[in-house]
Amino acid sequence: MTEKRKRGRPATGQTPSHGVRVPKELWDKAEKKANREGRNVSDVVRDCLDSYTREDDEGE
Numbered sequence: 001m002t003e004k005r006k007r008g009r010p011a012t013g014q015t016p017s018h019g020v021r022v023p024k025e026l027w028d029k030a031e032k033k034a035n036r037e038g039r040n041v042s043d044v045v046r047d048c049l050d051s052y053t054r055e056d057d058e059g060e
Helices: 024-036 041-059
Strands: none
16 A cells, blocks of 8 residues: 655754744845745744844843
8 A cells, every 4th residue: 555645845844933024025035045045035034033142142
């Protein structure tokens, strides 16, 4: 018996998903640049949030 394959993209991990509102023009520009760099917008957002919170950690 063959096993059914699930539809859609495979899970990338156990990281929770969060929704944010971003103007379309900004998202499109970020997506275009991320694609040129071989990345996706989620990677860019994670890196930005990491840098943003690291600044606070270094100041403590």
